[in-house]
Amino acid sequence: MVLSHLPARFSAVVLLVCLASASAAQQGRPPTAVTVVTMERQDVTLTATLPGRVVASGVAEVRPQVSGIIIARLFDEGAEVELGDALYRIDPASYEAQVAAARAAVAQAQASLSSAVKDYERAIELLDRDVGSAQSVDDAVAGRDIADAALQVAEADLQAAEIDLDRTTVRAPLSGIVGRSLTTQGALVTAGQSEQLAVIRKIDPVFVDVTASAAEIVKWRRGHTLDALGEADRTVTLILADGAGYEHTGTLTAAEPYVDEQTGVVTLRIDFPNPDQFLLPGMYVQVEMPTGVASDVVLVPQEGVSRNRRGEPTALIVNAENTVESRVLTVLKDRGNEWIVSEGLGEGDRVIVAGLQKVAEGATVAPEERAAAE
Known part of the structure; x- marks a missing residue:
């Protein structure tokens, strides 16, 4: 607008009217809508991520x-x-023949024993009539005992032949x-x-062998980890190769009593149920093992945290006057799609998680609570 040819008083009036109109337009603009999540203080179980392999809980090589x-x-x-x-x-033919021969040997030994027993009884009868000698009785006893031992040998040979015949059917050992x-x-x-003829693997349950540092094992041995966990959840969770979680939780069952001299790690074995046979031996997985508890912390969605020029994690919050404030955070670690924050946020703080690019510190906004995930 060109005001140079107008009187000075009239120019000033027009300028004031324009400024007033601009101010009124700015004041009439609605505050920017943002999505927030209200923070809650809680105790969170800390975990360590360890690499591992799925191992069958039982393996039998069929021979x-x-x-x-x-x-x-x-x-x-x-x-x-x-x-x-x-x-x-x-093919059982030759083993059936061996069983038949062994049965015949048993029958022959039984006949010999029967004859020896009769000789013994006859010798006793003659001795009672004083027409036999004690030497005859001794010989009859020896003959009877030899025949009895021969029968036992024949029966053992028959048993061995029957075992071999049964083994012509190769059965599952597991x-x-x-x-x-x-x-x-x-x-x-x-x-x-x-x-081997085949391999049988038992995959329900399965084991997951993971490696942990010697320092972690020392904590477990001394009970520090269990003391830190207290009554918290001690279950072990599994992360599959595609990054998705496994629906069943596991239990630590054993630790190898040996530290690798070159790597300084110990192998742990964790038992996982596998009713759907989803886990197969040899699969690469990651295990989330509980290591302690962070008390009085908040869980902040990762999309609500950024970094300032110093590289410090920050979050924008909405105060009671619906004005945007910036907070510097102390982040312990991540848990899924959230950050575990120990300092910088408190109970009831509303962290902006959507609309961050449209607001700045000091701006007035219209916050809307994000719906809880089902």
Whole structure:
């Protein structure tokens, strides 16, 4: 607006009117809407993230205990088997013949024993009539005992032959999931061979072997970690390779009584239920183990925390007058998508988590509480 050709008094009046209009327009602008989360003081269990591998709780390598030709495979690869289920059948013909021969030997030994017993009884009868000698009785006793021992040997041979015959059916030594067959029908197998026929793994429950520093183990051994936890939640949680959490929690069952000289770490074993067989041996996972408790802290959503020029974590809050303030925070560590903050925020503080780019410190805003996640 060009006011140079107007009287000075009139120019001043027009300028005041323009300033008043601008001020009125600014005062009429509604405050910026922001989304806030109200802080609550609480005690939070601190955890340590440890890398680990899933291990089957039981592994059995199926091997033959007798020699022969595989004539049948009796299981489906990848199926669940129970202890004692038949897996393979070895040609039993030669072992059936051995059982038959052993039974014949038992019958022969029984006949010999029966004859020896009769000789003994006859010798006793003759001795009672004073027509026999004590030497005859002694010989009859020895003959009877030898025949009895021979019968026992024959019965043991029969038992061994029957065991070998039974072992021509290769059975599952463990309940679990059987893998692929490593032999085929018609293959020759031998007793005690180094090559396994199949492998059975028990994967419910499973173990997760993780590594921890020697310092952490010392804390566990001295009870410092358990004392720090108090009555807090001591369950162990699992993070899968894709970053998602596992629905079941685990329990620390054992610690290797050995520290690796080169790495200075100890292997811990944690037991996890696996009813859906989701965890498989060899999987890489991460374990969240409780290490202590942070008392009287707040959990701040990570989207509500930024850093200032000094690199310090800060948050914008809305005070009682709905004015934006900046706070410098002391962050202990993260927990999921939240920061554990010990200083800088208190009970009831409203932290801005959405609309940060539209406001600045000192601005008046219209806060709206974020709905709780279901």
